[in-house]
Amino acid sequence: AQSVTQLGSHVSVSEGALVLLRCNYSSSVPPYLFWYVQYPNQGLQLLLKYTTGATLVKGINGFEAEFKKSETSFHLTKPSAHMSDAAEYFCAVRHGNQGGKLIFGQGTELSVKP
Amino acid sequence: DGGITQSPKYLFRKEGQNVTLSCEQNLNHDAMYWYRQDPGQGLRLIYYSQIVNDFQKGDIAEGYSVSREKKESFPLTVTSAQKNPTAFYLCASSMGTRAYEQYFGPGTRLTVT
Numbered sequence: 001a002q003s004v005t006q007l008g009s010h011v012s013v014s015e016g017a018l019v020l021l022r023c024n025y026s027s028s029v030p031p032y033l034f035w036y037v038q039y040p041n042q043g044l045q046l047l048l049k050y051t052t053g054a055t056l057v058k059g060i061n062g063f064e065a066e067f068k069k070s071e072t073s074f075h076l077t078k079p080s081a082h083m084s085d086a087a088e089y090f091c092a093v094r095h096g097n098q099g100g101k102l103i104f105g106q107g108t109e110l111s112v113k114p
Numbered sequence: 115d116g117g118i119t120q121s122p123k124y125l126f127r128k129e130g131q132n133v134t135l136s137c138e139q140n141l142n143h144d145a146m147y148w149y150r151q152d153p154g155q156g157l158r159l160i161y162y163s164q165i166v167n168d169f170q171k172g173d174i175a176e177g178y179s180v181s182r183e184k185k186e187s188f189p190l191t192v193t194s195a196q197k198n199p200t201a202f203y204l205c206a207s208s209m210g211t212r213a214y215e216q217y218f219g220p221g222t223r224l225t226v227t
Binding site for chain 1: 118120145147154155156157158159162164172202204206208210214215216217218219220221223
């Protein structure tokens with residue numbers, strides 16, 4: 001069965017510092033992986049996705065993530081945090097056999113200090 | 115503009131009442147989904163529908179019902195049988211079962227007292 005674990009429910013960084021949000025997955029089939037961002041009281045917005053091909057994927061707002069099969073990881077990074085990056089971030093894996101169902105991690109709340 | 119709309123944004127109900135949450139999309143997507151979000155628990159799938167007039171239970175379907183009479187619409191009814199209905203409800207859609215990403219609506223926050 002597929003599952004997603006996000007390490008750290010809260011991460012705090014200073015403005016301009018590196019952002020690293022960790023995601024590990026388990027999947028019995030080649031995974032399709034996603035990162036979404038959610039601002040307070042809003043829906044989720046897709047940041048980036050990995051399906052096949054290049055393992056380093058770039059997304060919106062300067063974020064990128066690297067798929068590492070050997071480590072079953074898909075960590076999200078951004079070289080320099082902005083105040084506007086403060087939000088909750090969700091990692092998700094697509095279920096292989098159930099109609100496109102996504103399995104989400106618990107979420108990581110990112111705070112950015114001035 | 116194409117997108118997903120959910121209404122209302124905030125909904126208040128008394129315990130014991132059924133309530134229906136609206137979800138409409140004009141993206142021409144075949145598949146639609148309902149999730150429930152509670153603090154610290156991520157998103158949990160309630161129901162999903164891959165085509166009109168067909169839907170499947172997700173992980174936490176008890177106390178909920180849905181219909182899919184039109185491609186654009188996937189309303190969710192929270193029944194009085196749902197023991198803890200207060201939550202943030204998110205609707206999503208995707209092009210189909212072979213599509214990858216899902217697109218989300220703005221959500222409805224339901225409070226039952």
